[in-house]
Structure formats: structure tokens, C-alpha cells
Amino acid sequence: MKQTRNVAVLVYERVDTLDFAGPFDIFAISSGKDRDFNVYTVGETKEALHTLSGIAITPAHSFDDCPMPDILIVPGGMGSRTEIHNEKLTSWIRQTAQHAELILSVCTGALLLAKANLLDGLQITTNRRALDLLRELAPSSVTIVENVRYVDNGKIVMSAGVTAGMDAALYVVARLHGQERAEQTAATIEYDWHEEKVQNSLHLAVSASKAELEIKRAASDDLEAMLRLYKEAARWIYEAKGLRQWSEDSFTMEYLEKFIREKEVFVAYLRGELAGCFSVEWGYEPIWGEHFHTDAGYVHRLAVSRSFKGQGLGGQVLAWSEAYIRGRGKTWMRLDCMAENPSLNAFYVSQGLSLCGRYDAEGWSANLYEKKL
The missing domain is CATH 3.40.630.30 (Gcn5-related N-acetyltransferase (GNAT))
Structure with missing residues (x-):
């Protein structure tokens, strides 16, 4: 029997709207008639919070009642610079990553993965305006890759800024369900997929x-x-x-x-x-x-x-x-x-x-x- 993958999209105060909403829609729309993906938001609590652009959202789940994710999406935004000091949030990411099949960071969500100690030895990327901060937070064993939309380390996929998260999400859909599924999803939302020739552990x-x-x-x-x-x-x-x-x-x-x-x-x-x-x-x-x-x-x-x-x-x-x-x-x-x-x-x-x-x-x-x- 085909298994539906749980896709948890992390949200927090001053998260970037497109960072979480873009990949959320990619997975939800690509889910197909067989419900390949069960997509939901998760926050530290279920209290309402605001995106960087001021949109009020209420997480569907808190850390305490979140279904175990198969895929965890960690978006960025100006709020990530505050949340890197939130030990409860970074600990939850680290613990969840132990059981998840795949982690996808978007933009400065990379900073949260760094604080969760998940990047040792990987090829990593983020928004070009945050590369210096990522260098400070990441271990010396990493290789920072610039001028790419996303990189794939197997379990951990990382994207550059904002809309690059949609490109990376489509890449993950293609990896899991084939190129045609990803292309159909991009066509459905009329999005011009910037498909990367991945220079990483798949290459x-x-x-x-x-x-x-x-x-x-x-x-x-x-x-x-x-x-x-x-x-x-x-x-x-x-x-x-x-x-x-x-x-x-x-x-x-x-x-x-x-x-x-x-x-x-x-x-x-x-x-x-x-x-x-x-x-x-x-x-x-x-x-x-x-x-x-x-x-x-x-x-x-x-x-x-x-x-x-x-x-x-x-x-x-x-x-x-x-x-x-x-x-x-x-x-x-x-x-x-x-x-x-x-x-x-x-x-x-x-x-x-x-x-x-x-x-x-x-x-x-x-x-x-x-x-x-």
C-alpha cells in the first residue's frame, strides 16, 4: 500500500511568506489523486503569528501535537535571525531530522539548520545576502556553494533565497515522484521552474x-x-x-x-x-x-x-x-x-x-x- 508522506512546514514570527507558502503549495498541488503528500504547518505553539509582510497565520499544529514529518520544510525570513537563539525551536528541528526522510531549507532557513547542528560535512547554500552569516554559524567542514538555486546532499536539500525554495520543492517532487509530476505541478501554477543541474552528492x-x-x-x-x-x-x-x-x-x-x-x-x-x-x-x-x-x-x-x-x-x-x-x-x-x-x-x-x-x-x-x- 502506497504511503502518504507527511510534509511539515515550519512557521514562526516574521517568517517570509513565499518561503513557506511557495513550497507548501508545490507539495499540496503535486500530491495527486493518491494523496502522496499530507501538507500542514507547524509552529512552536498554535498561537497566531505574523509573516514578514504582516500576514496573520495560525499553525495547524504545535511541536507538542505535530504528526511525525517525513519531510520537514524550514523556511527563512528576518525572523530566522531571532529564532537561531530559540533553543526549543532548533532542538525540535534537530530531533525531527533524526526521523524524517528529507529536510528542505529555504533561504535563511539554512541558519536554523546550522544552529540545529545538521550541516556537518555538507554542501550548503542560502540567500546570497546571508552567506556571511551562514559562514559564521556553520561548521568548518561545510562547503558553501554560491550562485545556485539549490543543492542536494541526499537527506538535506537547501535552496537559495525566496522563490528558489519553489524550485527546490519541485526538484524534491521530481526526485520522489518523477520529472513529469514536477513539470505538471509547475505548469498548473504557471511557474517557470528554474531547474538546477545539481553539483552535489548527486553529481x-x-x-x-x-x-x-x-x-x-x-x-x-x-x-x-x-x-x-x-x-x-x-x-x-x-x-x-x-x-x-x-x-x-x-x-x-x-x-x-x-x-x-x-x-x-x-x-x-x-x-x-x-x-x-x-x-x-x-x-x-x-x-x-x-x-x-x-x-x-x-x-x-x-x-x-x-x-x-x-x-x-x-x-x-x-x-x-x-x-x-x-x-x-x-x-x-x-x-x-x-x-x-x-x-x-x-x-x-x-x-x-x-x-x-x-x-x-x-x-x-x-x-x-x-x-x-
């Missing part, structure tokens, strides 16, 4: 054989290269192992278009050539039954081009996946692979993964591996 550059391995979210421009890669992998499995673990015919443009639309799919490029492809998934996988649990990210459909064999790409993809899954607040990384491939299974063990399950079907089988993060 991580790492060293590989003295060249740059670039991992990023898959897009339509990647489909033809992905099709060649997956067909090559399916063909190799059959020719080398005599198994039809993957059917070459099952990889079509239609399948891959649906794949990148409905799943979090990533591509890895080396020297401008597609070197690997995989997805990270969070939902229930029927074949694993009692072995499945929700405190994990599941790496699926991992394929590395034979053209780059021996260059350590598999290990770097796994390292990237670990960081991404950890950033989403999960404590386990899991992946499945072809069971009847001793060298591949030995490789995963060498990377610190442990076998925790096996599934056998007619003509193919899979092992399930996991690693504590």
Missing part, C-alpha cells in the same frame, strides 16, 4: 585511473547509452555464464524511460563515456520477503561496462552509493546480484558486504548483500 566527481568519474541522476539524454550498456551486460551474462539473469530483449527504450521516470537512477561517466548505471531504491521488494526492511537503501540494476574492467569503478560506485544512502538517513546499504557468479560475489564480500539472503527462480538466482553504514 559527485571522484578519481578513477587518473580520470574523472562523474555520477549524476539519469536523464533522457542518457537513454541510448544506457540501452547499449544494459544489453551488453545481459549478453555477457548469457555468453560467459550460460544464464539468462537479465534478458537482453527486456531492455527497451520504453523500459528505460519508465525506469528513470519512476526510480532514482544514476549514471557514471568516465572520460565522457558511460561506464556504469544503477538505481537506489527504498520500496518493498517482494522476492526478499522477511529479509526486507525499511532502514536501508537498495542498489539495483548495477552494471559496469566491460570496456572499463579493472579500473576500480565498481568500488567507487559502491562508495558513492554508501554516501548517498547514509545521506538519506538510512543505516544499511543493500544490493542484490547474480548468485552464480563466484568472482562477483567475492568482490562484494571484499567491499565489506555480507550475504544475508538468496532467492532462486527458474533459470536464475540472486544473492542479497548488506553493509552497515
